[in-house]
Amino acid sequence: MTDVVNLINHRVPGSHIAYYIPNFVSEYEEEHLIRKILESPHQFWKDLPNRRYLVCTPALDSTDTSERGQVEGYPPRTYSSLKTSRPSSRTYLVTRIRDTGAFQSSPHGAPNHIILNEYKPGQGIMPHEDGPTYHPVVATLSLGSHAVFHYYKYKPEEEKGVAPSTTAIFSASTGLGRAIDKEPVMSLLLEPRSLVITTSDLYTSHLHGIDDVREDTFGPEYGPPMANVELLADAELKEAVQKGGTLERETRYSLTCRDVEKVAARLAPLRR
Ligand SMILES: O=C(O)CCC(=O)C(=O)O
Numbered sequence: 001m002t003d004v005v006n007l008i009n010h011r012v013p014g015s016h017i018a019y020y021i022p023n024f025v026s027e028y029e030e031e032h033l034i035r036k037i038l039e040s041p042h043q044f045w046k047d048l049p050n051r052r053y054l055v056c057t058p059a060l061d062s063t064d065t066s067e068r069g070q071v072e073g074y075p076p077r078t079y080s081s082l083k084t085s086r087p088s089s090r091t092y093l094v095t096r097i098r099d100t101g102a103f104q105s106s107p108h109g110a111p112n113h114i115i116l117n118e119y120k121p122g123q124g125i126m127p128h129e130d131g132p133t134y135h136p137v138v139a140t141l142s143l144g145s146h147a148v149f150h151y152y153k154y155k156p157e158e159e160k161g162v163a164p165s166t167t168a169i170f171s172a173s174t175g176l177g178r179a180i181d182k183e184p185v186m187s188l189l190l191e192p193r194s195l196v197i198t199t200s201d202l203y204t205s206h207l208h209g210i211d212d213v214r215e216d217t218f219g220p221e222y223g224p225p226m227a228n229v230e231l232l233a234d235a236e237l238k239e240a241v242q243k244g245g246t247l248e249r250e251t252r253y254s255l256t257c258r259d260v261e262k263v264a265a266r267l268a269p270l271r272r
Pocket residue numbers: 115117125130140208254256
């Protein structure tokens with residue numbers, strides 16, 4: 001892994017609550033992590049039409065349930081651990097994320113919870129909120145492919161009715177159906193091996209999502225600008241974003257690392 005990062009050098013321009021760190025892990029580490037991910041037993045994965053995911057804790061082995069808990073939107077039966085060799089790749093990763101200082105004020109001072117998602121080309125995740133279960137800092141590592149991450153806001157309450165530019169969605173914070181503004185407030189290109197850290201109300205009062213497309217096309221007529229373009233490390237990707245171009249998606253794995261403030265339910269050990 002690379003040296004300890006100084007977050008201040010990675011602030012997304014125009015935002016004081018998002019940080020983008022390219023090449024947070026090396027190609028060798030990426031390959032190792034993907035291999036470990038693919039070794040996770042099939043029964044631990046939860047298949048959805050547009051992605052599959054599993055939930056694990058960063059530091060515990062598969063027989064230790066002491067820190068496991070229920071996370072809103074994620075059924076308890078998916079709780080498991082990634083199969084890892086010693087020393088745990090997850091522990092190492094979490095230590096490095098802790099060392100960025102982003103989780104300094106979180107209850108455990110470091111992520112204690114990881115959601116692993118796998119997206120094939122053409123898959124994505126609808127705009128959603130993650131709910132109030134977590135401390136409002138999230139660190140997401142991307143592996144295997146790039147993705148374009150959009151952040152959205154809700155339409156103001158007084159705008160009743162769903163206009164053509166909005167989508168009605170259930171809000172985890174209010175429990176009500178609300179209309180979202182389809183124009184993203186911010187969009188980021190996440191390179192493979194990058195870490196993005198978002199905090200504060202980008203997390204608590206906004207939604208986030210990834211379009212279910214096979215390729216991403218950039219250019220003024222194709223969609224919103226990428227707020228982190230100046231921070232991109234890969235010259236080819238950067239040029240595609242700056243001058244206009246198309247990037248084909250490959251299989252992407254994301255590790256969404258957070259601190260669960262309150263563990264809502266203790267779970268029985270997995271028997272398999
Ligand atoms: O794959 C990602 O980066 C986003 C995952 C996500 O938003 C979630 O699992 O709630």
